[in-house]
Amino acid sequence: MKRVGIIGGGASGLIAAIQAARKGAAVTLFEKQKKIGRKLLATGNGRCNITNTDIDVSHYHGHNPRFVNNVFARFGLQDTIDFFRGIGLPLVEGEEGKLYPASLQASSVLDVLEYETRKLGVTISLHRRVDAIRTRGDHLLLETAGRERHEFERVILSAGSCAYSPLGASRSGYELAESLGHGVHEPFPAILPITIPLRILHRLQGIKWEVGIEVLLNGKTKSRSGGEILFTAYGISGPAALDVSRAANELVLQHQQPVIVIDLFPGMTEEDLRERLEILWTDGDKGAAFSLQGTLPRRMPQVLLEMAGIQADRKSGALTPAERGAVLKILKRLTIQPGRPRDFSEAVAAAGGIDVNEINGATMESKIKPGVYITGEVLDIDGESGGYNLQFAWSTGAIAGASQC
Ligand SMILES: Cc1cc2nc3c(=O)[nH]c(=O)nc-3n(C[C@H](O)[C@H](O)[C@H](O)COP(=O)(O)OP(=O)(O)OC[C@H]3O[C@@H](n4cnc5c(N)ncnc54)[C@H](O)[C@@H]3O)c2cc1C
Structure with missing residues (x-):
């Protein structure tokens, strides 16, 4: 019976443990924290967006995103749905193709995974941080922070x-992989709020608004989304801002100068909006900001007009054609520059990670260190928001586990 040691009791480590145990392996899973699946419990705002009906390479990033094609060909969406149904967790579809547990509770996902691992006899070793992967003859030794040593034929790094x-x-997974000779693309935070250094914008703190949002570099669109953004004390958050944050961060870290362009009226053409403004300005005695009061949330007209270089109390009737054009422009193309990425502590995912060209996509085995398999987010693949990161974790974990026969 093959002994398999798994490093990490998160999404991909747990599914790997189940699949390996089903193949007859004696599995020990090491988790450095006092509980398994802590991140899993926080997913999807506590509902766990397990996957998405539209699993496709176009939702993935990294130096070689096509790697996911190999992975999903072996364990894809339907396999994931079947796997969870098989362990007592039917999925239901929510907005934008997102799939959730029917209970709408992340805790039930962890419960069924944990039940299954225990039923299959997986040994779960909590509070055990693996600090080193060593070789002894044909075997691999996992050394924990407490200097315990455990010997295995195979190791899955999750x-x-x-x-x-x-x-x-933490960076633990990258460090362990580097110690084996793997290359790691420097991780950077993805799916997180965006810092906008422009201080006047911070006065909009607390306002939520439906927008179209784009990240552009030299006039070319690098990322685009639509939906709600939330103005914060330091920049922008909300689903649409999180969607484009990866592109903004990557470009800023490459010392490029991207801009973020926000369309505050995505449902209207420029012409329709111009007509609406002209109607609002028919009473020329109204202050320019006041005339927009019924159209935009409080504080916004004042701030936007200031940004357009127009005094908020100017009579709207006195606005020149150029100033009217400037108001229209700021409403349809509010252009701002992103600052340095915020900290990993706020990021839902990390871009970068272990080079996937060093991994066999059919088994997840390392091409650098035979016997070691690598799965999940520690790899240089990151998905968009919407269930894509968990799907990658399930698929890679399941493949690595099933390869232990
Ligand atoms: C707030 C939040 C919400 C999210 N929501 C969603 C969502 O709804 N849908 C989605 O698709 N994705 C979501 N994600 C992303 C998703 O959770 C991750 O992509 C996924 O959990 C990655 O799985 P993993 O197994 O690779 O890593 P993890 O789930 O992070 O598990 C890794 C485990 O390894 C342990 N570990 C690390 N180093 C060691 C070591 N040296 N020794 C022992 N143990 C170690 C860690 O403690 C951890 O438990 C969310 C992330 C966050 C932070």
Whole structure:
């Protein structure tokens, strides 16, 4: 019976443990925290967006995103749905193709995974941080922080990324892989709020608004989304801002100068909006900001007009054609520059990670260190928001586990 040691009791480590145990392996799973699946419990705002009906390479990023094609060909969406149904967790579809547990509770996902691992006889070793992977003859030794040594024929590294440190995420997985000779693309935070250094914008703190949002570099669109954004004390948050944050962060870290363009009226053409403004300005005695009061949330007209270089109390009737054009422009193309990325502690995912060209996509085995398998977010693949990161974790974990026969 093959002995398999798994490093990390998160999404991909747990599914790997189940699949390996089903193949008859004697599995020991090491988790450095005092509980398994802490991040899993926080997913999807506590509902766990397990996957998405539209699993496709276009939702993934990294130096070689096509790697996911190999992975999903072996364990894809339907396999994931069947796997969870098989362990007592039917999925239901929510908005935008997102799939959730029918209970709408992340805790039930962890409960069924944990039940299954225990039923299959997986040994779960909590509070055991693996600090080193060593070789002894044909075998692999896992050394924990407490200097315990455990010997295995195979090891699955499922240690996750360094995103969202409040739940215990760290660089541990990258360091272990580097110690084996793997290359790691420097991780950077993805799916998180965006800092906008422009201070006047911070006066909009607390306002939520439906927008179209784009990240552009030299006039070319690098990322685009639509939906709600939330103005904050330091910049912008909300689902649409999180969607484009990866592109903004990557470009800023490359010392490029991207801009973020926000369309505050995505449902209207420029012409329709111009007509609406002209109607609002028919009473020329109204202050320019006051004339927009019924159209935009409080504080916004004042701030936007200031940004357009127009005094808020100017009579709207006195606005020149150029000033009217400037108001229209700021409403349809509010252009701002992103600042340095915020910290990993706020990031839902990490971009970068272990080079996937060094992994066999059919088994998840390392091409550098035979006998070691690597799965989940520690790899240089990050998905968009919407269930894509968990799907990658399930698929890679399941493949690595099923390869232990
Ligand atoms: C707030 C939040 C919400 C999210 N919501 C969603 C969502 O709804 N849908 C979605 O698709 N994705 C979501 N994600 C992303 C998703 O949770 C991750 O992509 C996924 O958990 C990655 O799985 P993993 O197994 O690779 O890593 P993890 O789930 O992070 O598990 C890694 C485990 O390894 C342990 N570990 C690390 N190093 C060691 C070591 N040296 N020794 C022993 N143990 C170690 C860690 O403590 C951790 O328990 C969310 C992330 C966050 C932070």
